[in-house]
Amino acid sequence: MSEFAIRRRILGIDLGRARIGVAVSDELGMLAHPVETIPARGDATRRIAEIVQEKNAERVVIGLPRHMNGSVGVGAADALAFAEKLRACVACEVVTWDERMTTMAANRALRDSGQKTRNSRGVVDQVAAQMILQGYLDSLQSAGFLDKGSTAQGE
Numbered sequence: 001m002s003e004f005a006i007r008r009r010i011l012g013i014d015l016g017r018a019r020i021g022v023a024v025s026d027e028l029g030m031l032a033h034p035v036e037t038i039p040a041r042g043d044a045t046r047r048i049a050e051i052v053q054e055k056n057a058e059r060v061v062i063g064l065p066r067h068m069n070g071s072v073g074v075g076a077a078d079a080l081a082f083a084e085k086l087r088a089c090v091a092c093e094v095v096t097w098d099e100r101m102t103t104m105a106a107n108r109a110l111r112d113s114g115q116k117t118r119n120s121r122g123v124v125d126q127v128a129a130q131m132i133l134q135g136y137l138d139s140l141q142s143a144g145f146l147d148k149g150s151t152a153q154g155e
Helices: 044-055 074-087 102-112 121-143
Strands: 009-015 019-025 032-039 057-064 093-098
Touching: 009 044, 009 074, 009 121, 019 044, 019 121, 032 044, 032 121, 044 057, 044 074, 057 074, 057 121, 074 093, 093 121
Parallel strands: 009 057, 057 093
Antiparallel strands: 009 019, 019 032
């Protein structure tokens, strides 16, 4: 029998001022996949709540953009406020995860794959969300939490 069990999915969120990238884990909780980019204006929390329902997500992981020295700035304060707002709209757990450098890494990965910057604006946020979520999933896996159903916190 396999060690892997089907799990409810986890969403990853890259919060930006203009756009919000969304990614989702596979059913084994091992790999993150891009889902969509949502305009940050309007009611983004409603759309994320819909995705939580559609994907039957057990948790939402929001990237927390800390400064390189680990301190919390304006972007992190916005992410924490967004997490609180989202908690009121979803029945699942909402956590934050250190996302230092993910947008830069996503831009680099897209550029290295041959994507032109002007053509990748809508995709870079999804890739950043995918990187945030993959880091979170990797931490669960290395800590052995995927087998036990526990959670890891990056706050």
